[in-house]
Amino acid sequence: MADKSSSNAYWTANVRVICICLAIWAVVSYGFGILLRPALSGIKVGGTDIGFWFAQQGSIVIFIALIFYYAIYMNKIDREFGVDEQ
Amino acid sequence: MDQYTLNLLIVGASFAIYIGIAIWSRAGSTAEFYAANRGVHPVMNGMATAADWMSAASFISMAGLIAGVGYANSTYLMGWTGGYVLLALLLAPYLRKFGKYTVPQFIGDRFYSQSARLVAVICLIIISVTYVIGQMTGAGVAFSRFLEVESSTGLWIAAAVVFVYAVLGGMKGITYTQVAQYVVLIIAYTIPAIFISIQLTGNPVPPLGLFSTHMESSLPLLQKLDQVVTDLGFTAYTAQGSMLNMTLFTLSLMIGTAGLPHVIIRFFTVPKVADARWSAGWALVFIALLYLTAPAVGAMARLNIINTIFPNGASEQAVLYDERPDWMRTWEVTGLLKFQDKNGDGRMQYYNDKSEGFKAQATERGWAGNELEINNDILVLANPEIAQLPGWVIGLIAAGGLAAALSTAAGLLLAISSAISHDLIKDWMKPDISEKGELMAARVAMAGAIVVATLLGLNPPGFAAQTVALAFGLAAASIFPVLMMGIFSKRINSVGATVGMLVGLIVTCLYLFTYLGWFFIKGTNMLADVPANYLFGIPPTAFGPIGALLNFATAYIVSMMSQSPPQHVQDLVESIRVPRGAGAATGH
Numbered sequence: 001m002a003d004k005s006s007s008n009a010y011w012t013a014n015v016r017v018i019c020i021c022l023a024i025w026a027v028v029s030y031g032f033g034i035l036l037r038p039a040l041s042g043i044k045v046g047g048t049d050i051g052f053w054f055a056q057q058g059s060i061v062i063f064i065a066l067i068f069y070y071a072i073y074m075n076k077i078d079r080e081f082g083v084d085e086q
Numbered sequence: 087m088d089q090y091t092l093n094l095l096i097v098g099a100s101f102a103i104y105i106g107i108a109i110w111s112r113a114g115s116t117a118e119f120y121a122a123n124r125g126v127h128p129v130m131n132g133m134a135t136a137a138d139w140m141s142a143a144s145f146i147s148m149a150g151l152i153a154g155v156g157y158a159n160s161t162y163l164m165g166w167t168g169g170y171v172l173l174a175l176l177l178a179p180y181l182r183k184f185g186k187y188t189v190p191q192f193i194g195d196r197f198y199s200q201s202a203r204l205v206a207v208i209c210l211i212i213i214s215v216t217y218v219i220g221q222m223t224g225a226g227v228a229f230s231r232f233l234e235v236e237s238s239t240g241l242w243i244a245a246a247v248v249f250v251y252a253v254l255g256g257m258k259g260i261t262y263t264q265v266a267q268y269v270v271l272i273i274a275y276t277i278p279a280i281f282i283s284i285q286l287t288g289n290p291v292p293p294l295g296l297f298s299t300h301m302e303s304s305l306p307l308l309q310k311l312d313q314v315v316t317d318l319g320f321t322a323y324t325a326q327g328s329m330l331n332m333t334l335f336t337l338s339l340m341i342g343t344a345g346l347p348h349v350i351i352r353f354f355t356v357p358k359v360a361d362a363r364w365s366a367g368w369a370l371v372f373i374a375l376l377y378l379t380a381p382a383v384g385a386m387a388r389l390n391i392i393n394t395i396f397p398n399g400a401s402e403q404a405v406l407y408d409e410r411p412d413w414m415r416t417w418e419v420t421g422l423l424k425f426q427d428k429n430g431d432g433r434m435q436y437y438n439d440k441s442e443g444f445k446a447q448a449t450e451r452g453w454a455g456n457e458l459e460i461n462n463d464i465l466v467l468a469n470p471e472i473a474q475l476p477g478w479v480i481g482l483i484a485a486g487g488l489a490a491a492l493s494t495a496a497g498l499l500l501a502i503s504s505a506i507s508h509d510l511i512k513d514w515m516k517p518d519i520s521e522k523g524e525l526m527a528a529r530v531a532m533a534g535a536i537v538v539a540t541l542l543g544l545n546p547p548g549f550a551a552q553t554v555a556l557a558f559g560l561a562a563a564s565i566f567p568v569l570m571m572g573i574f575s576k577r578i579n580s581v582g583a584t585v586g587m588l589v590g591l592i593v594t595c596l597y598l599f600t601y602l603g604w605f606f607i608k609g610t611n612m613l614a615d616v617p618a619n620y621l622f623g624i625p626p627t628a629f630g631p632i633g634a635l636l637n638f639a640t641a642y643i644v645s646m647m648s649q650s651p652p653q654h655v656q657d658l659v660e661s662i663r664v665p666r667g668a669g670a671a672t673g674h
Contacts, residue, residue, distance in 0.1 A: 011663055015574075018175045025171045029164045034332050046297025047306020048324045055160035056152075056381040057293055060167045064370050067174040071363035074179075078360070083664040085358045 010081040017073055021066045029059040089477050093232045096481035097488060100270050101247055104263045104492075108251030111259045116521055119256030119528050120187035120504050121354045126261055128361040132368025134261045135352045137268035137489070138497035139343075139369070140376060141217075142224020145271060145490035150462030153384035156315075158327025160381070165336040167370060167377055169343025172566075174366030177344060178353040180573045180662045182362035187354065189347040189501075189565065190509045196572040198655050199580035200514065205587050207505045209564040210347045212591075215542070217346075217557040218498040218535075222543025225491040231420050231467060232484035238544055244492060245540040252496045253532050260496045261355060267489035272375055274486025278470045278479055279379045282386050285473060292382035300389075311385055314392050317400035318437040319444025323385065331628060338630030342558025345566030348494075348501040359665035387465050390472050395436045395458065404433040413471035422461035429454035436460075499539065503531035556598060556627065563590035563633025571641055573663070576656045578645045586641030594633035601626045 032040065037051025045053045078084035087095075113119040126134070144166065152159045184192050190210060194203025222241055229240020251259045276292070283295035287307055300310040312322040343349065352369075353362045394411060395404055407425060417423040425434055429452055436458040438444060467487060470479040507528035512519055519527065564587050571578040571586075601619065603610040613619040615626070624632065650656075661667070 007660065007664060014663075021171070021175055025168065029168050029336065030333055033160065033164055034329055034336070038326065047308040047310075048297075052157055052160075052308075052324050053297065055157060056163055056296070057378055059164050060370075060374050060377055063167050063171050064367065064374060066171055067363075067367040067370055070175055071360070071367055074363060075360055078665055083666045085360060085665050085668055 006081055007083070010077065010083055013077055013081075014074065017070065021070055025063065025066060028054055028062045033059050087477075089480060090234060092477050093481040093484050096478065097233065097485045100266075100485040100489060103266050104247060105250050107262045107266060108254050108259045111255045111262050113254070113256040113258045113525070116187075116508075116525050116528065118258045119525055120508065121351075122256075122258040122261045124355055124357055126355040126357075128356050128365040129368050130265055131261070131352060131356050131361075131365045132370075133268045133372050134264035134355075135349065135365065135369035136372035136376075137264040137271065137493035138260075138352055139349055139373060139494070140268075140271065140490055141494035142221050142228075142487065142491040144376065144380075145275065146224050146227070146466055146487050147463050149380045149384040149387065150465035151384075152381055153388040153465055154462050155327075156321070156323035156385075157325060158332060161332050161336045161339065163377055163381060165339025166343060167373060168336070168340040170366055170370040170373070172340060172344035173349070173353075174363060174370075176570055177350065177566075177573070178362045178366050179359045179665065181350060181569070182353050182356065183359050183662045183665060183668045185354075185668060187351075188504050188508050189350055189569070190505055191513070193568055193572065193583070194509070194513070196655065196658060197568075197578075197580040197583040198652065199584060202568075202580055202584045202587070203509060204514070205584055205591075206565070206568070207509050209560065209587060209591055210505050211502060213346065213557045213560045213565070214348060214498045214502045215539070216560070217348075218495055218502075218539040219542045220557075221491045221495040221498070222539055225488055225495070226543060227420075227422075227463060228467065228484055228487040228491065231417075232481075241540055241543050244488065244495075245536050248492055248496050248499065249533065249536050252499055252536070253529050256528065256532075257351075257355060257500055260493075260500055263496070264493045267493040268372060270482075271486040271489040271493075272372070274482040274489070275376050275383075275466070276379055277482065278473065278475055279383050279386075281475050281479070282390070282469065282473045283382060286386055286389065292386075293378040296382040296385055307389070308385065311389050314389065314396075314400050318392070319441035319448070320438045323388070330623060331625060334624060334628035334631055338562055338628045339558050341562035341566050341634055342630050343561075345561035345564070345569070346557075347505075347561075347565060348497040350569075351501055351504070352497070359668045383466065383469065387469055387472060391460065392436070394472065395434055404435050407432050407434055410434065411472075413468050416471070417464050417468055420464075422464045424459040426457055428457050434458050495539065499532055499535045502535045503528055506531040506535075556602075559594055559598065559627065559630035559633065560591065562630030563594040563637055567634050567637040567641065571638065573659070576659045577650060578641050579648055579651045581648050582641040582643075582645030585644050586637040586639075589640045590633045590637030593636055594629055597621070597629045597633075598626045 032051060033055035040051050041049045043050040117123050148162050151162060181192060186192060190203045190206035193206040194200060225244040226237040226241045229235055229243065230237040251263050279292040280290055283292040284290050286300055287295040287298040288301055289295040289298045296307060298307060300307040303310050308324055312324055316322050353365060356362050356365050396402060397405060407427065414423060434457055435453045437448060437456055439456040467483055470483055507524055511527050512524050567590060568583045568587050600612050601615040617623060
């Protein structure tokens with residue numbers, strides 16, 4: 001750990017990216033997959049609507065993308081703040 | 087070669103591989119027994135996590151649960167995958183940095199309290215034991231159907247195999263057998279799905295097939311399915327579900343997943359903090375291979391079954407009982423498929439006799455009630471037979487189902503035994519125990535846990551998926567909130583965390599017992615398990631998030647009213663928040 005202020009900045013940056021990722025996580029599953037499904041029912045996908053697709057496939061694919069994005073992002077800021085593992 | 091010999095050969099070969107791995111990867115130290123010496127490659131660990139995670143419920147029950155209801159049960163798909171996002175972002179990297187062996191150990195150190203640790207051990211044991219029962223019954227079902235032994239004999243065989251590799255190898259043996267088990271189960275699951283998807287839609291990728299055109303009718307597959315199920319009085323497959331129930335249940339599964347100790351400890355086995363992050367991503371990739379296939383399997387199997395029963399369409403006559411296909415005959419033997427000729431016409435009418443709107447039509451057609459009961463659990467196992475696939479595919483499904491059940495059981499048993507030998511014996515009862523003594527204690531605890539799990543599996547309190555869903559509620563309400571608060575807040579103190587965990591655990595248990603019976607014993611429930619009785623309409627299986635909320639709130643309020651944690655604990659929180667120095671923290 002470098003010093004107190006830079007470690008605070010590192011943690012703030014981490015919490016910020018977590019909040020962004022979790023917002024997307026909630027929107028694709030609870031939003032598009034469940035609560036917003038009736039609102040999106042006009043968009044058709046393979047014999048049904050996009051909400052059904054998000055609930056059964058879309059959300060899972062986006063979950064994977066989120067985790068990898070987070071891993072890549074954190075590796076980058078670990079190095080920037082000098083807190084990566086040597 | 088007959089089917090029985092083929093099943094025996096394929097299952098026998100898979101077991102031989104697991105035992106071979108066990109002998110090759112014997113654990114020689116506690117570091118190996120608890121955390122595979124932290125030398126597991128993140129992709130390997132992802133694969134092992136996928137097998138550890140995907141249980142008999144995922145492999146055997148889930149597609150059937152989706153098939154039976156359709157859209158409304160998408161909760162299982164989102165819930166059991168979305169938890170990995172929570173795990174990867176909120177828990178795994180920090181707990182890996184902490185660098186110890188068990189989940190209660192983190193809770194004990196972070197909240198500087200033996201009682202917090204003890205409460206965590208109790209939560210862990212309740213969660214893991216409930217969960218392991220489902221695995222053992224699942225293994226029993228697979229054995230009794232494919233190897234034609236009594237379910238109970240099957241259970242003891244399964245227990246013996248787990249005994250060999252879990253007791254010998256600990257986390258090290260379990261990790262490498264889980265990798266092998268993942269390969270077996272994913273091949274077993276996807277091959278029949280690919281064949282069926284080609285038969286129905288011409289698309290060899292099942293997840294794409296689900297949204298393709300059904301070749302026979304030239305309609306989109308899901309539209310065709312909606313049509314045939316509504317023709318029999320069932321709710322349309324893609325029909326809207328209850329938003330409140332779906333949201334709460336999905337949340338319960340997600341938070342529960344992130345709070346399952348046997349999944350969390352898998353992230354202790356990788357070399358670095360960065361690896362823990364990658365590993366969670368790989369785990370979800372391997373899980374998604376099955377989870378993206380499952381909804382296709384469910385929808386296609388539902389369509390296939392109805393087509394088998396009504397070969398000329400749902401508006402024509404049902405098939406004669408005497409002319410039923412062979413797979414129905416074999417599954418009738420297990421009692422998981424039942425036929426009762428209520429109107430005495432010798433045909434198998436399968437329809438929704440609970441639908442008021444369909445009653446008139448049913449009476450007009452001379453139907454006197456639904457005559458065929460199909461247990462959801464047989465859907466995946468019978469899938470290759472329904473689609474008339476070759477015998478080796480059926481053998482493969484048997485091996486896959488057993489791999490799913492055994493890999494999860496082993497992971498759970500490790501979580502239980504390490505909590506007993508490390509948290510209870512080493513750090514509480516007998517701190518001066520030698521390394522060798524602790525390793526021995528871990529092995530004895532493992533053996534004991536296997537025996538208990540097997541005995542409980544012989545008298546299970548509910549069917550596989552439901553018991554598992556209950557474990558999730560408890561994990562969500564007790565473990566997840568304290569772990570998260572321990573990392574993201576420096577202010578939560580020992581009293582707050584202990585009381586919070588107890589409140590989450592007790593309230594959730596009480597809510598479950600009220601509707602499902604004390605300790606799940608049938609007939610002892612105080613209120614009937616029907617929606618009209620639920621508090622705010624919340625079903626007991628979806629209570630986890632409420633328990634979690636109570637846990638968070640209690641911990642916060644109690645901590646605010648008492649002293650801040652001491653400086654060394656605040657320093658500990660600072661140190662787990664940054665990856666640097668993870669290598670050095672491995673020692674105990």
